[in-house]
Amino acid sequence: MLYATSALIAACAVLTGIEAFPYGAPAGACSSMMPNHGAAAQPGAGPFQVTHNMPATLVRDVQYHFTVSSTDGTELRGIFCQVRNASNSADTRPYGTFVARPGLQTRDCSGTFPGVGVDSAITHTERINATSISAFYMLPAGEQAPDRLNVFCTVVERMALYYVRIPSSSTFYSGRAVATTPAAVTTEATTSITEATSATATTTTDSSTPTPYTSAMPTMATAGNCLAAESATTDEERYRANLECWSTSFERWYSAYQNWLNNGGRGCA
Numbered sequence: 001m002l003y004a005t006s007a008l009i010a011a012c013a014v015l016t017g018i019e020a021f022p023y024g025a026p027a028g029a030c031s032s033m034m035p036n037h038g039a040a041a042q043p044g045a046g047p048f049q050v051t052h053n054m055p056a057t058l059v060r061d062v063q064y065h066f067t068v069s070s071t072d073g074t075e076l077r078g079i080f081c082q083v084r085n086a087s088n089s090a091d092t093r094p095y096g097t098f099v100a101r102p103g104l105q106t107r108d109c110s111g112t113f114p115g116v117g118v119d120s121a122i123t124h125t126e127r128i129n130a131t132s133i134s135a136f137y138m139l140p141a142g143e144q145a146p147d148r149l150n151v152f153c154t155v156v157e158r159m160a161l162y163y164v165r166i167p168s169s170s171t172f173y174s175g176r177a178v179a180t181t182p183a184a185v186t187t188e189a190t191t192s193i194t195e196a197t198s199a200t201a202t203t204t205t206d207s208s209t210p211t212p213y214t215s216a217m218p219t220m221a222t223a224g225n226c227l228a229a230e231s232a233t234t235d236e237e238r239y240r241a242n243l244e245c246w247s248t249s250f251e252r253w254y255s256a257y258q259n260w261l262n263n264g265g266r267g268c269a
Helices: 002-018 182-208 224-231 235-246 250-262
Strands: 048-052 064-070 078-085 097-099 104-107 121-124 132-138 148-158 161-167
Touching (some): 048 161
Antiparallel strands (some): 097 132
């Protein structure tokens, strides 16, 4: 009877263990990345790999994706991923921000590492039961980070079989952090808009002003209805305008013509 009871308790413990953390790794795993399944981690990466599309140097505030996958068709059950210092394994602090999506949720590691973002790790929301899963990552513009980074993932194949901190296939540089403040951004944006508006206004004014027309024929009118000759854009328009001016009266035309001659061809009275 005692043996049967002990066996039942053991069986319940095993079943409970199998069901442990089906909804993702707890925040307590932020430092060690250990799933605490009661079994030792397997060495190496096993049948799993972590790949990403990060460039050699990250562009801040741009989302990139990485994938945890099997190399031989083995299904994975759960993951816990962070981006860490690639040059110093003693630095267990996570950097950057992950993006939640169906099947994956972020973890807030600020309780373990004060000052890190609330989305500094990512894990499953339920058993994955797939040979691969992808997630998105971004390094904010203002966040200070080590020079070289890498994606590290703990992958669970089953309750007592898991691999801890599998590194991605290649490291990447964090790029320069850019300190930004709302005021600075607003001022810069306002300045840019003002400059753009001024440039547009200048361009509009210049393009709407026709190039002055130059003709070998001297204008003979600068007053009254003769002013139409000054705004002429072709020789024909200028002749017509002058003829209208001259038709007012022969005397005025003659006076204007004489005035034009006397002044070297620079207008009429």
